[in-house]
Amino acid sequence: MQTALIFRERLLAQSETFIAEQAKRLRRYSPVMVGLRRTYPCLQYAQREILLRDGDRFTDKLAASLYRRFPIGTDFIRRLRAANPSIIHAHFAIDAIQALPIARKLDIPLVVSLHGFDVTSNDGALRMSRSGRHFLQHRQRLFREATAFICVSKFIRDAALKAGFPESRLHVHYTGIDCERFRAIDVPRDPKLIMFVGRLVEKKGCEYLLRAMVLVQQHDPAAHLEIIGDGPLRSKLESIAVSLSIRASFRGAQDPIEVSRSLARARILCNPSITASSGDMEGFGMVFAEAQAVGTPPVSFFHAAIPEVVKHRRTGLLCPEGDVGALASSLQSLLDNSALWASMNLQAREWVKARFDIARQTQNLELFYDDCVAHYRRGGSQRSQSNDRCAVGQAAFQA
Numbered sequence: 001m002q003t004a005l006i007f008r009e010r011l012l013a014q015s016e017t018f019i020a021e022q023a024k025r026l027r028r029y030s031p032v033m034v035g036l037r038r039t040y041p042c043l044q045y046a047q048r049e050i051l052l053r054d055g056d057r058f059t060d061k062l063a064a065s066l067y068r069r070f071p072i073g074t075d076f077i078r079r080l081r082a083a084n085p086s087i088i089h090a091h092f093a094i095d096a097i098q099a100l101p102i103a104r105k106l107d108i109p110l111v112v113s114l115h116g117f118d119v120t121s122n123d124g125a126l127r128m129s130r131s132g133r134h135f136l137q138h139r140q141r142l143f144r145e146a147t148a149f150i151c152v153s154k155f156i157r158d159a160a161l162k163a164g165f166p167e168s169r170l171h172v173h174y175t176g177i178d179c180e181r182f183r184a185i186d187v188p189r190d191p192k193l194i195m196f197v198g199r200l201v202e203k204k205g206c207e208y209l210l211r212a213m214v215l216v217q218q219h220d221p222a223a224h225l226e227i228i229g230d231g232p233l234r235s236k237l238e239s240i241a242v243s244l245s246i247r248a249s250f251r252g253a254q255d256p257i258e259v260s261r262s263l264a265r266a267r268i269l270c271n272p273s274i275t276a277s278s279g280d281m282e283g284f285g286m287v288f289a290e291a292q293a294v295g296t297p298p299v300s301f302f303h304a305a306i307p308e309v310v311k312h313r314r315t316g317l318l319c320p321e322g323d324v325g326a327l328a329s330s331l332q333s334l335l336d337n338s339a340l341w342a343s344m345n346l347q348a349r350e351w352v353k354a355r356f357d358i359a360r361q362t363q364n365l366e367l368f369y370d371d372c373v374a375h376y377r378r379g380g381s382q383r384s385q386s387n388d389r390c391a392v393g394q395a396a397f398q399a
Helices: 017-024 058-069 074-082 093-106 130-145 154-162 206-219 234-244 256-265 286-293 324-336 338-355 358-385
Strands: 002-007 029-035 048-051 085-091 110-114 148-151 170-172 193-197 224-228 248-252 268-270 298-301 317-319
Touching: 002 017, 002 093, 002 358, 017 029, 017 358, 029 085, 048 074, 074 093, 085 093, 085 358, 093 110, 093 130, 110 358, 148 154, 148 358, 154 170, 193 206, 193 256, 193 286, 206 224, 206 234, 206 324, 224 256, 234 248, 256 286, 268 286, 268 324, 286 298, 286 338, 298 324, 317 324, 324 338
Parallel strands: 002 029, 002 085, 029 048, 085 110, 110 148, 148 170, 193 224, 193 268, 224 248, 268 298, 298 317
Antiparallel strands: none
16 A cells, blocks of 8 residues: 655644545555644544654744754654655645655655635735745745645636646645535424534634624524634624624534534524635635535525535525625525425535545545656656646546
């Protein structure tokens, strides 16, 4: 069995279950999670891991910082080489800059997944962080040396093209969700419950939902909102909910099993994502697929990749971005119209199973790995300058 290094600079934020789930589904490649440090609190996963430094002391932070500037890490590379990897798969373009020297020293292909902010954020916003500045400094090198870029949606591919990523190496591949975990279960539905699940950051648009709930609860006082997730805007959003006198509870971060059960209890998922002031947009929106898989129709905006995941008027309802009145009207429609809700409940489950099953999607990913490894090995010493990469991965992702 071949080995795939799964790289994230810091392993692994609790919101990044999509990385761990994809790694867990690999069958012909053995995944090894790789990072410079651990993040705290850290998502729990079963895969083997190799870290530059496993700690949160000043010396650990300093070692990671120095590695970014001077990527030597002799012992780190020795441990990685001992895993005998065939490929390294970095998540987010910004992190891929740290994966470049690993790929070069181990002489293996580098595949990079583009998820959202790493492609849609403007350069001014990227310059606000050290990692963003480092990315901008080395971006052209990444464009030259990466074997392929995996775009998590067609929208992200279009955005990557505009950002200057090489067209011949951009491939669309939906990560998918666990359709066994996220499925219709025998949990009583609350016919008045609207659910939000996501990080409490500007891009997720939770404030628009709070303001729409004023109109919804004027129409239907029994309607109520639960918010799962945490983030820098939580205290502000809690204050807004109090000032608007709406029925809303903030439940904080929850584990994936509880998220699944909560989605199955809800009448509607409402995550009204927007374009953030930094330019950041929704790359895919995994929670929309998860909600539909359990039969909960989503309501959101026509924004970024969301129309690729939610089929308007078939599996959910979408509104013009930023239109609070339209958002409230769509929520009311699904609260009031049981026939419409039942139709979307059925179609949503069928749509996700056919399109976004992570087991099938990861099989295709492994075929893509095969193609990248074979292409890289054919390239010899001139592989970084190869101009024929348009063929890489085409067969794997055409299905």
